[in-house]
Amino acid sequence: MAISTKKTRPLKPADMKALGQAAECLKTLAHPVRIRMVQLLLHGRYTVGELAEDCDVPDNVASEHLRLMQRCGFFHSEREGRKVYYQVAEPHLENLMACIESRFLERRK
Amino acid sequence: MAISTKKTRPLKPADMKALGQAAECLKTLAHPVRIRMVQLLLHGRYTVGELAEDCDVPDNVASEHLRLMQRCGFFHSEREGRKVYYQVAEPHLENLMACIESRFLERRK
DNA sequence: TCATAATATTACTATATCGTAATATCTCGA
DNA sequence: TCGAGATATTACGATATAGTAATATTATGA
Numbered sequence: 001m002a003i004s005t006k007k008t009r010p011l012k013p014a015d016m017k018a019l020g021q022a023a024e025c026l027k028t029l030a031h032p033v034r035i036r037m038v039q040l041l042l043h044g045r046y047t048v049g050e051l052a053e054d055c056d057v058p059d060n061v062a063s064e065h066l067r068l069m070q071r072c073g074f075f076h077s078e079r080e081g082r083k084v085y086y087q088v089a090e091p092h093l094e095n096l097m098a099c100i101e102s103r104f105l106e107r108r109k
Numbered sequence: 110m111a112i113s114t115k116k117t118r119p120l121k122p123a124d125m126k127a128l129g130q131a132a133e134c135l136k137t138l139a140h141p142v143r144i145r146m147v148q149l150l151l152h153g154r155y156t157v158g159e160l161a162e163d164c165d166v167p168d169n170v171a172s173e174h175l176r177l178m179q180r181c182g183f184f185h186s187e188r189e190g191r192k193v194y195y196q197v198a199e200p201h202l203e204n205l206m207a208c209i210e211s212r213f214l215e216r217r218k
Numbered sequence: 219t220c221a222t223a224a225t226a227t228t229a230c231t232a233t234a235t236c237g238t239a240a241t242a243t244c245t246c247g248a
Numbered sequence: 249t250c251g252a253g254a255t256a257t258t259a260c261g262a263t264a265t266a267g268t269a270a271t272a273t274t275a276t277g278a
Contacts (some may be wrong), residue, residue: 013203014148014164015214027146030135031236032128048255055123057123061237063256068201082245082254092212099208103201104131105124127278157225170267172226189228191275 034065040043078087134181143174151203156192
């Protein structure tokens with residue numbers, strides 16, 4: 001029996017394309033170092049090197065994480081001299097991260 | 110140069126354990142079928158079979174997705190006869206999903 | 219108790235991601 | 249222009265996840 005015959009369906013029929021996009025972005029966020037980078041970048045601009053140091057990973061690794069996140073629109077970057085500054089480009093990240101922090105990252109009250 | 114010497118650090122030092130947990134849960138959520146299941150379950154109780162039908166996957170696949178999400182506390186289940194009903198157990202899911210929907214799943218205005 | 223519905227588990231292959239390391243590119247200052 | 253700092257790209261083996269299919273478990277009703 002179809003769900004729609006049992007209950008008034010509370011949702012639009014699934015938009016598979018949108019679900020796929022959402023899943024891809026969530027997967028991109030789903031890494032401890034990348035979550036940390038988002039946290040940092042929500043509070044200011046940082047260079048690759050600064051992010052790498054805070055996250056305790058090599059510079060090239062930080063660069064690669066940033067590339068992945070840039071690919072789904074989280075950040076954009078601008079070069080200044082030989083440094084590259086990253087900053088948040090996706091406004092929804094703030095809200096999303098607030099949800100994540102309220103669940104996982106604010107345990108000491 | 111350490112970040113902390115450049116700016117007043119706006120964040121606690123990273124709690125790597127918590128970041129890892131958060132990443133794991135996000136990864137669990139990061140699948141189109143699983144996102145859809147969360148959407149549905151936020152609006153009511155459903156059986157494995159009902160979820161499978163709506164998501165257009167075989168029953169055993171639905172069961173496996175549900176097991177993964179149950180493992181990180183999203184849902185709990187109760188058997189009634191030969192059916193098993195799943196429902197949301199993690200209260201933060203509602204807020205988190207609202208963020209995701211506002212970014213990805215509400216594009217038609 | 220037997221057949222079947224509903225759910226769950228396991229096995230297997232293909233693909234993706236992770237972590238590490240090596241190498242490349244771009245930029246500035248001597 | 250040459251060397252070094254900062255960032256980016258590529259390669260590779262190990263592990264994880266996805267998708268499919270086969271099989272197992274649990275509960276109901278005849």
